Amino acid sequence: MERESRASEAPPAAAALFAWGANSYGQLGLGHKEDVLLPQQLNDFCKSKCIRRITGGGGHSAVVTDGGGLFVCGLNKDGQLGLGHTEDVLYFTPCKSLLGCPIQQVACGWDFTILLTENGQVLSCGSNSFGQLGVPHGPRRCVIPQPVELLREKVVCVAAGLRHALAATVSGMVFQWGTGLASSGRRLCPGKTLPLFLTAKEPSRVTGLENSKAICVLAGLDHSASLSDAGELYVWGSNKHGQLATQAAFLPVPQKIDVHCFQNEKVTAIWSGWTHLVAQTGFLWLRA
Template identity: 30%
Template sequence: MPRKKVTEGNGRPSGKKRSAGKKRGRDDFSSDDDLDLDGSPASDSGPNHKRASKAGAKSPTGIAAIVVTEPEHSKEKIKLEGSKAKGRLLIFGATNWDLIGRKEVPKPQAAYRNLGQNLWGPHRYGCLAEIQVRTVASGPVSAHSLLITTEGKLWSWGRNEKGQLGHGDIKRVDAPKLVDSLKDEVFVHGACGRNHTLALTENGSVYGFGENKMGQLGLGNKTDAVCSPALILYNGQPITKVACGAEFSMIMDCKGNIYSFGCPEYGQLGHNSDGKYIARAQRIEYDCELVPRRIAIFIEKTKDGQVLPVPNVVVRDIACGANHSMALDSQKRVFTWGFGGYGRLGHTEQKDEMVPRLVKLFDFPGRGASQIYAGATCSFAVNEMGGLYFWGATNTSRDSTMYPKIVQDLCGWKVRSLACGKSSVIVAADESTISWGPSPTFGELGYGESKAKSSTTAQEMKTLDKIYSEHVAMGYSHTLVVARDETEQDGERLKKLPEYNPRTL
């Protein structure tokens, strides 16, 4: 049977104690700010990174192409190229950053309680009138966002209680703002966790900032908040892709190795452990990975339960949900691991997986995957033929899909970019932008003020009719679109959209 109901709080066996401060359930995305782990403050600059790479190493799907290789005293440099997109940023959904995913604004942020409305249709940011955007990033459990301009400058905005915007403070920022301390770097890619951020430069270095109490910044220590960008502790091959889960992170190097760090609670780090140990007073605590650690083994499970290693895995793309991870390799195989609730791993069972496990459906000639995406409690893949597959659950009160199934509503569409928030999905395909998600929504589907606010089936966004979406990203309950702006016609259509100029204190 493909469908099962999830019971006992998302499949967790009852009777297990959790550590103090980790009170939320596995997929409760509200912020938990009641646990401070002492640690020495992270320095603002990491070690000097030694990098080496063979000329002509292949690039991962859709992110970076290595275009320059210069030998220099046995050390070879790389230069990554990010997305070729060039357009304007559009935003819709919830913009009251301190309230997202919470019943009320926390006391220290009370002054901001009434700042930021729900935008029911696409808006342009007034402050970005002259800014050409290359790419945007947020995450299914994030109330903050990044954008990278065509010059490679990094901007950030949103919730900032842990310094996840990298501006050196913990003040909320309502409209995109340049990360000043990194203005001399050129960025190609970024990722957002619940309260932390990773940003990748064109030479393969990674900066981290925000919450680090589970080691998710890879700085070698645990700190409540790192407000200024710091280089992660890593001196291997240049990095070509970064991804963030709720409280963990993943990086991929140009050789196709992946490294993970942060919270290991459900095996999402892929190191064959959930990191649990019994601390004082019978409390369960977690042995977090404080620096990037390479994932060493990939497996498949046979029908009769045998576990076999999968050799020659060269990873080309990575994606992280709230508590699960995905990888796509050079042979178009998909691996998933971490928390198995709601069937999000696609293995027809809800067991947590401690190491990357092969998803059988894509392991056939002509049926391999070309793209992967992770939502908070679900997963997506596009196969070689262009079919979009889904597994897991977006609406956790309904039945779950326990293994990859084709999304019938999108048969025949060529998916270019996809993003998933807490429960909503947006897709850029062909000339259209398509979205769907169950109630309650906050405008992240972008249907407009007078239209239905939610939809259980995929709907074309009429509000973006004749506007070409280059790239889409979604946070917990807000959506970002890079809309093409190359011709006069493009510009005229974009000018017809309303402008958003947030009120500030």
């Protein structure tokens, strides 16, 4: 439960950041590439900074601080750190190319990064081998964040999977790009024509969500999800591990998860791992 704030309280102290686990590319920001078994504090990084968001990809990490600053570290062979080069980085380093462009959210894919600015613009960097940067005629990789020009409406949320990305706009539309889900779809839905958004290398509107207003999107290894303002959760893509709560092996278009799965409560927040989903609920009155 959040604590009620009061004007008389002292300002919050600078955040403490801890890291542990796999560290083959320096993604923990500790200055080396050795795996770490116990949480270690990054003493120098968080001085005088408040952390807004933390996220990680296949081998890189990103932190957004209050004020919209972006710090990155780890694997960078495709320029996914957006630093203008392709050398791995062992310490959290500011992305200087974004100075004067405050970041609201970062989504780290396997070898690429999607950035959402505070004014609702989407940027991307890293590998573009599968169209995951949303720049169809761009290079195979990009080392400096570039605008996803075809997203012309203000964006409120972004997500990144293995080789695909999503964005939800202020009006509630969902766009997807990158061909990461297409191979699974062709294998598991033989003889069926896949919808354009599964094969597009540029932002393509996700069909099947026309009657809902999306407020959040998520991506896993090869699945996607969208949460509506009515607390309805839609899912599509691979169901190899049962993450879509259906009997189908693959959902080519979004399918709403029945509210009874959530004990007749609306979904208020969702999180996605590589092959699983987690939902938080709140009570929803059902009409007779």
